[in-house]
Amino acid sequence: MTGVTVWLTGLPSAGKSTIARAAAGPLRDAGRRVEILDGDEVRANLSPRLGFSREDRADHVRRIGWTAMLLARNGVTVLAPVIAPYRDARAEVRAMHQAGGTRYLEVHVATTVEVCRDRDVKELYARQARGDLRGLTGVDDPYEEPVDPDLRIDTHGVSVEAAVRTLMAAVSASHLVAHPQQIRRGGEALSG
Amino acid sequence: MTGVTVWLTGLPSAGKSTIARAAAGPLRDAGRRVEILDGDEVRANLSPRLGFSREDRADHVRRIGWTAMLLARNGVTVLAPVIAPYRDARAEVRAMHQAGGTRYLEVHVATTVEVCRDRDVKELYARQARGDLRGLTGVDDPYEEPVDPDLRIDTHGVSVEAAVRTLMAAVSASHLVAHPQQIRRGGEALSG
Numbered sequence: 001m002t003g004v005t006v007w008l009t010g011l012p013s014a015g016k017s018t019i020a021r022a023a024a025g026p027l028r029d030a031g032r033r034v035e036i037l038d039g040d041e042v043r044a045n046l047s048p049r050l051g052f053s054r055e056d057r058a059d060h061v062r063r064i065g066w067t068a069m070l071l072a073r074n075g076v077t078v079l080a081p082v083i084a085p086y087r088d089a090r091a092e093v094r095a096m097h098q099a100g101g102t103r104y105l106e107v108h109v110a111t112t113v114e115v116c117r118d119r120d121v122k123e124l125y126a127r128q129a130r131g132d133l134r135g136l137t138g139v140d141d142p143y144e145e146p147v148d149p150d151l152r153i154d155t156h157g158v159s160v161e162a163a164v165r166t167l168m169a170a171v172s173a174s175h176l177v178a179h180p181q182q183i184r185r186g187g188e189a190l191s192g
Numbered sequence: 193m194t195g196v197t198v199w200l201t202g203l204p205s206a207g208k209s210t211i212a213r214a215a216a217g218p219l220r221d222a223g224r225r226v227e228i229l230d231g232d233e234v235r236a237n238l239s240p241r242l243g244f245s246r247e248d249r250a251d252h253v254r255r256i257g258w259t260a261m262l263l264a265r266n267g268v269t270v271l272a273p274v275i276a277p278y279r280d281a282r283a284e285v286r287a288m289h290q291a292g293g294t295r296y297l298e299v300h301v302a303t304t305v306e307v308c309r310d311r312d313v314k315e316l317y318a319r320q321a322r323g324d325l326r327g328l329t330g331v332d333d334p335y336e337e338p339v340d341p342d343l344r345i346d347t348h349g350v351s352v353e354a355a356v357r358t359l360m361a362a363v364s365a366s367h368l369v370a371h372p373q374q375i376r377r378g379g380e381a382l383s384g
Contacts, residue, residue: 033266045258046238066237067259074225076266
Protein backbone atom coordinates (compact mmCIF):
# COMPACT_ATOMS: atom_id res chain seq x y z
CA MET A 1 0.00 0.00 0.00
CA THR A 2 1.34 3.46 -0.89
CA GLY A 3 1.86 5.72 2.10
CA VAL A 4 0.56 9.22 2.52
CA THR A 5 0.81 11.97 5.09
CA VAL A 6 -2.49 13.61 5.99
CA TRP A 7 -1.81 16.80 7.90
CA LEU A 8 -4.82 18.13 9.83
CA THR A 9 -4.19 21.79 10.52
CA GLY A 10 -6.54 24.04 12.44
CA LEU A 11 -7.23 25.88 15.68
CA PRO A 12 -7.18 24.27 19.13
CA SER A 13 -10.45 22.34 19.65
CA ALA A 14 -11.18 22.41 15.91
CA GLY A 15 -11.59 18.62 15.94
CA LYS A 16 -8.25 17.58 14.41
CA SER A 17 -7.41 14.79 16.87
CA THR A 18 -11.02 13.60 17.05
CA ILE A 19 -11.12 13.13 13.27
CA ALA A 20 -7.68 11.46 13.24
CA ARG A 21 -8.61 8.99 15.98
CA ALA A 22 -11.95 8.21 14.35
CA ALA A 23 -10.35 7.72 10.92
CA ALA A 24 -7.62 5.33 12.10
CA GLY A 25 -9.92 2.32 12.43
CA PRO A 26 -11.60 2.58 9.02
CA LEU A 27 -8.22 3.22 7.37
CA ARG A 28 -6.80 0.07 9.02
CA ASP A 29 -9.90 -1.83 7.91
CA ALA A 30 -9.04 -0.68 4.39
CA GLY A 31 -5.70 -2.48 4.73
CA ARG A 32 -3.51 0.46 5.68
CA ARG A 33 -0.86 0.76 8.33
CA VAL A 34 -1.75 3.88 10.30
CA GLU A 35 0.21 6.10 12.67
CA ILE A 36 -1.21 9.15 14.41
CA LEU A 37 1.45 11.76 15.13
CA ASP A 38 -0.41 13.89 17.63
CA GLY A 39 1.13 17.29 18.29
CA ASP A 40 1.23 16.98 22.07
CA GLU A 41 2.52 13.39 22.08
CA VAL A 42 5.24 14.08 19.53
CA ARG A 43 6.25 17.17 21.45
CA ALA A 44 6.99 15.02 24.50
CA ASN A 45 9.19 12.69 22.44
CA LEU A 46 10.87 14.94 19.90
CA SER A 47 10.62 18.48 21.18
CA PRO A 48 10.52 18.46 24.98
CA ARG A 49 12.62 21.62 25.13
CA LEU A 50 10.69 23.62 22.54
CA GLY A 51 8.19 26.28 23.47
CA PHE A 52 5.58 28.13 21.46
CA SER A 53 7.51 30.98 19.84
CA ARG A 54 7.26 31.26 16.07
CA GLU A 55 10.70 29.65 15.69
CA ASP A 56 9.95 26.84 18.13
CA ARG A 57 6.61 26.08 16.54
CA ALA A 58 8.25 25.94 13.10
CA ASP A 59 10.95 23.53 14.38
CA HIS A 60 8.30 21.37 16.00
CA VAL A 61 6.31 21.18 12.75
CA ARG A 62 9.49 20.42 10.79
CA ARG A 63 10.38 17.49 13.08
CA ILE A 64 6.91 16.01 12.84
CA GLY A 65 6.99 16.57 9.09
CA TRP A 66 10.29 14.75 8.70
CA THR A 67 9.14 11.82 10.84
CA ALA A 68 5.84 11.65 8.92
CA MET A 69 7.72 11.68 5.61
CA LEU A 70 9.94 8.76 6.70
CA LEU A 71 6.85 6.75 7.66
CA ALA A 72 4.80 7.69 4.59
CA ARG A 73 7.56 6.79 2.18
CA ASN A 74 7.58 3.37 3.79
CA GLY A 75 3.92 2.77 3.09
CA VAL A 76 2.34 4.14 6.26
CA THR A 77 -0.76 6.36 6.29
CA VAL A 78 0.25 9.09 8.72
CA LEU A 79 -2.37 11.27 10.36
CA ALA A 80 -0.86 14.42 11.85
CA PRO A 81 -3.39 16.41 13.87
CA VAL A 82 -1.09 19.35 14.55
CA ILE A 83 -2.03 23.04 14.67
CA ALA A 84 0.92 24.13 12.45
CA PRO A 85 -0.13 27.78 12.44
CA TYR A 86 2.38 29.11 9.91
CA ARG A 87 2.00 28.80 6.17
CA ASP A 88 5.71 28.65 5.42
CA ALA A 89 6.36 25.80 7.86
CA ARG A 90 3.48 23.84 6.31
CA ALA A 91 4.84 24.54 2.83
CA GLU A 92 8.22 23.25 3.98
CA VAL A 93 6.70 19.98 5.12
CA ARG A 94 4.89 19.60 1.81
CA ALA A 95 8.11 20.31 -0.09
CA MET A 96 9.95 17.72 2.03
CA HIS A 97 7.42 15.12 0.89
CA GLN A 98 7.49 16.25 -2.75
CA ALA A 99 11.27 16.06 -2.86
CA GLY A 100 11.05 12.29 -2.43
CA GLY A 101 7.80 11.78 -4.34
CA THR A 102 5.85 10.99 -1.18
CA ARG A 103 2.13 11.73 -1.13
CA TYR A 104 0.90 14.56 1.05
CA LEU A 105 -2.54 15.94 1.82
CA GLU A 106 -3.21 19.15 3.68
CA VAL A 107 -6.57 19.12 5.42
CA HIS A 108 -7.82 22.35 6.91
CA VAL A 109 -10.08 21.57 9.85
CA ALA A 110 -11.76 24.90 9.42
CA THR A 111 -13.95 25.15 12.48
CA THR A 112 -14.51 28.79 13.44
CA VAL A 113 -12.84 30.24 16.50
CA GLU A 114 -16.28 30.84 18.06
CA VAL A 115 -17.15 27.14 17.87
CA CYS A 116 -13.68 26.14 19.07
CA ARG A 117 -14.05 28.49 22.06
CA ASP A 118 -17.40 26.92 22.94
CA ARG A 119 -15.89 23.42 22.86
CA ASP A 120 -12.59 24.32 24.52
CA VAL A 121 -11.73 20.68 25.26
CA LYS A 122 -8.39 21.57 26.84
CA GLU A 123 -9.67 24.73 28.54
CA LEU A 124 -7.12 26.78 26.65
CA TYR A 125 -9.58 29.47 25.58
CA ALA A 126 -10.85 29.86 29.15
CA ARG A 127 -7.33 30.13 30.51
CA GLN A 128 -6.42 32.70 27.88
CA ALA A 129 -9.55 34.72 28.70
CA ARG A 130 -8.64 34.65 32.41
CA GLY A 131 -5.12 35.86 31.59
CA ASP A 132 -3.49 32.57 32.66
CA LEU A 133 -2.21 31.76 29.18
CA ARG A 134 -0.66 33.79 26.41
CA GLY A 135 0.05 32.94 22.79
CA LEU A 136 -3.11 30.96 22.04
CA THR A 137 -3.30 30.21 18.33
CA GLY A 138 -6.18 32.05 16.69
CA VAL A 139 -6.72 34.36 19.65
CA ASP A 140 -3.54 36.20 20.60
CA ASP A 141 -1.14 34.23 18.41
CA PRO A 142 -1.35 33.96 14.60
CA TYR A 143 -3.08 31.26 12.61
CA GLU A 144 -2.43 31.60 8.91
CA GLU A 145 -5.31 29.86 7.17
CA PRO A 146 -4.46 27.51 4.30
CA VAL A 147 -5.26 29.27 1.04
CA ASP A 148 -5.77 26.17 -1.07
CA PRO A 149 -5.80 23.02 1.08
CA ASP A 150 -6.44 19.62 -0.46
CA LEU A 151 -9.52 19.35 1.70
CA ARG A 152 -11.44 21.66 4.01
CA ILE A 153 -13.68 20.34 6.78
CA ASP A 154 -15.76 22.62 8.98
CA THR A 155 -16.78 20.30 11.78
CA HIS A 156 -19.63 22.54 12.97
CA GLY A 157 -22.90 20.74 12.45
CA VAL A 158 -21.11 17.79 10.82
CA SER A 159 -20.90 14.40 12.51
CA VAL A 160 -17.50 12.85 13.14
CA GLU A 161 -18.59 9.95 10.93
CA ALA A 162 -19.32 12.31 8.03
CA ALA A 163 -15.98 14.07 8.49
CA VAL A 164 -14.19 10.70 8.46
CA ARG A 165 -16.02 9.66 5.29
CA THR A 166 -14.88 12.87 3.58
CA LEU A 167 -11.33 12.28 4.73
CA MET A 168 -11.34 8.66 3.56
CA ALA A 169 -12.56 9.73 0.14
CA ALA A 170 -9.73 12.25 -0.16
CA VAL A 171 -7.14 9.67 0.89
CA SER A 172 -8.47 7.20 -1.67
CA ALA A 173 -8.59 9.84 -4.38
CA SER A 174 -4.96 10.73 -3.74
CA HIS A 175 -4.11 7.30 -5.10
CA LEU A 176 -6.18 7.35 -8.29
CA VAL A 177 -3.62 9.50 -10.08
CA ALA A 178 0.08 9.68 -9.39
CA HIS A 179 0.62 12.54 -6.95
CA PRO A 180 -2.13 14.81 -8.29
CA GLN A 181 -1.88 17.18 -5.38
CA GLN A 182 1.86 17.38 -5.75
CA ILE A 183 1.71 18.37 -9.39
CA ARG A 184 -1.03 20.87 -8.72
CA ARG A 185 0.80 22.36 -5.74
CA GLY A 186 4.35 22.40 -7.00
CA GLY A 187 4.53 26.15 -7.37
CA GLU A 188 2.94 26.96 -4.06
CA ALA A 189 5.12 24.65 -2.03
CA LEU A 190 8.34 25.79 -3.60
CA SER A 191 7.48 29.44 -3.17
CA GLY A 192 6.70 28.92 0.53
CA MET B 193 7.67 -8.27 6.65
CA THR B 194 8.23 -7.71 10.37
CA GLY B 195 10.27 -4.64 11.15
CA VAL B 196 13.31 -4.44 13.35
CA THR B 197 15.63 -1.73 14.62
CA VAL B 198 19.33 -2.55 14.31
CA TRP B 199 21.32 -0.09 16.38
CA LEU B 200 25.01 0.05 15.52
CA THR B 201 26.82 1.57 18.46
CA GLY B 202 30.56 2.20 18.59
CA LEU B 203 33.33 4.78 18.46
CA PRO B 204 33.74 7.36 15.70
CA SER B 205 35.31 5.67 12.63
CA ALA B 206 34.44 2.22 13.98
CA GLY B 207 32.67 1.41 10.70
CA LYS B 208 29.04 1.83 11.79
CA SER B 209 27.85 3.85 8.78
CA THR B 210 29.94 1.80 6.35
CA ILE B 211 28.28 -1.41 7.51
CA ALA B 212 24.81 0.17 7.49
CA ARG B 213 25.20 1.50 3.96
CA ALA B 214 26.60 -1.80 2.70
CA ALA B 215 23.83 -3.80 4.36
CA ALA B 216 20.96 -1.72 2.96
CA GLY B 217 21.14 -3.22 -0.55
CA PRO B 218 21.20 -6.89 0.47
CA LEU B 219 18.41 -6.27 3.00
CA ARG B 220 16.28 -4.66 0.28
CA ASP B 221 17.08 -7.56 -2.02
CA ALA B 222 15.71 -9.81 0.74
CA GLY B 223 12.39 -7.98 0.41
CA ARG B 224 12.74 -5.52 3.26
CA ARG B 225 11.97 -1.83 3.42
CA VAL B 226 15.10 -0.21 4.81
CA GLU B 227 15.80 3.18 6.37
CA ILE B 228 19.19 4.32 7.59
CA LEU B 229 18.94 6.79 10.45
CA ASP B 230 22.45 8.17 10.42
CA GLY B 231 23.44 10.13 13.53
CA ASP B 232 24.65 13.23 11.70
CA GLU B 233 21.73 13.35 9.26
CA VAL B 234 19.12 12.87 11.95
CA ARG B 235 20.80 15.49 14.08
CA ALA B 236 20.25 18.05 11.30
CA ASN B 237 16.55 17.18 11.10
CA LEU B 238 15.55 16.39 14.67
CA SER B 239 18.18 17.89 16.95
CA PRO B 240 19.74 20.95 15.28
CA ARG B 241 19.96 22.75 18.61
CA LEU B 242 21.46 19.90 20.60
CA GLY B 243 25.15 19.72 21.42
CA PHE B 244 27.31 16.94 22.79
CA SER B 245 26.81 17.14 26.54
CA ARG B 246 25.69 13.97 28.27
CA GLU B 247 22.13 15.29 28.46
CA ASP B 248 22.08 16.41 24.83
CA ARG B 249 23.52 13.13 23.58
CA ALA B 250 20.89 11.21 25.55
CA ASP B 251 18.08 13.35 24.10
CA HIS B 252 19.47 12.85 20.62
CA VAL B 253 19.59 9.06 21.06
CA ARG B 254 16.06 9.08 22.50
CA ARG B 255 14.68 10.97 19.47
CA ILE B 256 16.33 8.63 17.01
CA GLY B 257 15.14 5.67 19.07
CA TRP B 258 11.54 6.88 19.03
CA THR B 259 11.61 7.52 15.28
CA ALA B 260 13.22 4.10 14.69
CA MET B 261 10.56 2.43 16.82
CA LEU B 262 7.74 4.08 14.83
CA LEU B 263 9.29 2.83 11.59
CA ALA B 264 10.13 -0.66 12.86
CA ARG B 265 6.65 -1.27 14.22
CA ASN B 266 5.39 -0.49 10.73
CA GLY B 267 7.50 -3.18 9.12
CA VAL B 268 10.65 -1.22 8.31
CA THR B 269 14.17 -2.54 8.92
CA VAL B 270 15.87 0.47 10.51
CA LEU B 271 19.65 0.71 10.61
CA ALA B 272 20.83 3.29 13.14
CA PRO B 273 24.59 3.86 12.94
CA VAL B 274 24.75 6.18 15.94
CA ILE B 275 27.54 6.35 18.55
CA ALA B 276 25.09 6.33 21.52
CA PRO B 277 27.87 6.35 24.13
CA TYR B 278 25.74 5.90 27.26
CA ARG B 279 24.39 2.56 28.43
CA ASP B 280 21.28 3.97 30.06
CA ALA B 281 20.19 5.86 26.92
CA ARG B 282 20.64 2.68 24.87
CA ALA B 283 18.66 0.69 27.44
CA GLU B 284 15.90 3.28 27.21
CA VAL B 285 15.67 2.84 23.45
CA ARG B 286 15.52 -0.93 23.85
CA ALA B 287 12.79 -0.59 26.47
CA MET B 288 10.84 1.74 24.16
CA HIS B 289 10.82 -1.02 21.54
CA GLN B 290 9.98 -3.77 24.03
CA ALA B 291 7.04 -1.80 25.38
CA GLY B 292 5.30 -2.19 22.03
CA GLY B 293 6.69 -5.63 21.18
CA THR B 294 8.91 -4.25 18.43
CA ARG B 295 12.10 -6.14 17.58
CA TYR B 296 15.42 -4.58 18.49
CA LEU B 297 19.02 -5.62 17.97
CA GLU B 298 22.00 -3.92 19.55
CA VAL B 299 25.15 -4.37 17.50
CA HIS B 300 28.43 -3.30 19.05
CA VAL B 301 30.80 -2.27 16.28
CA ALA B 302 33.72 -3.00 18.56
CA THR B 303 36.66 -1.65 16.61
CA THR B 304 39.44 -0.58 19.00
CA VAL B 305 40.18 3.08 19.52
CA GLU B 306 43.66 2.56 18.03
CA VAL B 307 42.22 1.32 14.74
CA CYS B 308 39.55 4.05 14.75
CA ARG B 309 42.27 6.67 15.28
CA ASP B 310 44.23 5.31 12.33
CA ARG B 311 41.16 5.49 10.07
CA ASP B 312 39.86 8.82 11.37
CA VAL B 313 37.52 9.30 8.40
CA LYS B 314 36.14 12.57 9.73
CA GLU B 315 39.50 13.78 11.12
CA LEU B 316 38.00 13.98 14.59
CA TYR B 317 40.88 12.18 16.32
CA ALA B 318 43.41 14.47 14.63
CA ARG B 319 41.46 17.57 15.62
CA GLN B 320 41.19 16.32 19.20
CA ALA B 321 44.94 15.61 19.30
CA ARG B 322 45.66 19.15 18.04
CA GLY B 323 43.40 20.59 20.72
CA ASP B 324 40.81 21.84 18.21
CA LEU B 325 38.06 19.57 19.50
CA ARG B 326 36.96 18.47 22.95
CA GLY B 327 34.57 15.75 24.04
CA LEU B 328 35.51 13.08 21.51
CA THR B 329 33.83 9.82 22.41
CA GLY B 330 36.32 7.19 23.48
CA VAL B 331 39.14 9.70 23.93
CA ASP B 332 38.17 12.53 26.26
CA ASP B 333 34.44 11.72 26.49
CA PRO B 334 32.97 8.45 27.81
CA TYR B 335 32.02 5.43 25.76
CA GLU B 336 30.27 2.82 27.86
CA GLU B 337 30.78 -0.49 26.05
CA PRO B 338 27.76 -2.75 25.67
CA VAL B 339 28.05 -5.57 28.18
CA ASP B 340 25.91 -8.08 26.33
CA PRO B 341 25.03 -6.86 22.84
CA ASP B 342 23.04 -9.04 20.46
CA LEU B 343 26.02 -9.00 18.13
CA ARG B 344 29.60 -7.79 18.30
CA ILE B 345 31.62 -6.97 15.19
CA ASP B 346 35.25 -5.92 15.33
CA THR B 347 35.83 -4.56 11.84
CA HIS B 348 39.62 -4.80 12.08
CA GLY B 349 40.85 -7.34 9.56
CA VAL B 350 37.28 -8.16 8.53
CA SER B 351 35.93 -7.22 5.11
CA VAL B 352 32.80 -5.08 4.88
CA GLU B 353 31.16 -7.96 3.02
CA ALA B 354 31.88 -10.36 5.89
CA ALA B 355 30.55 -7.84 8.44
CA VAL B 356 27.36 -7.44 6.38
CA ARG B 357 26.90 -11.22 6.17
CA THR B 358 27.17 -11.46 9.96
CA LEU B 359 24.65 -8.66 10.35
CA MET B 360 22.22 -10.21 7.88
CA ALA B 361 22.38 -13.52 9.73
CA ALA B 362 21.57 -11.80 13.01
CA VAL B 363 18.64 -9.93 11.45
CA SER B 364 17.27 -13.16 9.99
CA ALA B 365 17.76 -15.01 13.26
CA SER B 366 15.82 -12.32 15.12
CA HIS B 367 12.78 -13.55 13.23
CA LEU B 368 13.12 -17.29 13.81
CA VAL B 369 11.72 -17.03 17.31
CA ALA B 370 9.33 -14.40 18.63
CA HIS B 371 11.47 -11.66 20.15
CA PRO B 372 14.22 -13.91 21.53
CA GLN B 373 16.47 -10.97 22.37
CA GLN B 374 13.63 -9.20 24.09
CA ILE B 375 12.85 -12.09 26.36
CA ARG B 376 16.51 -12.65 27.11
CA ARG B 377 17.11 -8.95 27.76
CA GLY B 378 14.00 -8.06 29.67
CA GLY B 379 15.78 -7.61 32.97
CA GLU B 380 18.69 -5.68 31.63
CA ALA B 381 16.63 -3.19 29.67
CA LEU B 382 14.23 -2.49 32.47
CA SER B 383 16.98 -2.03 34.99
CA GLY B 384 18.78 0.47 32.70
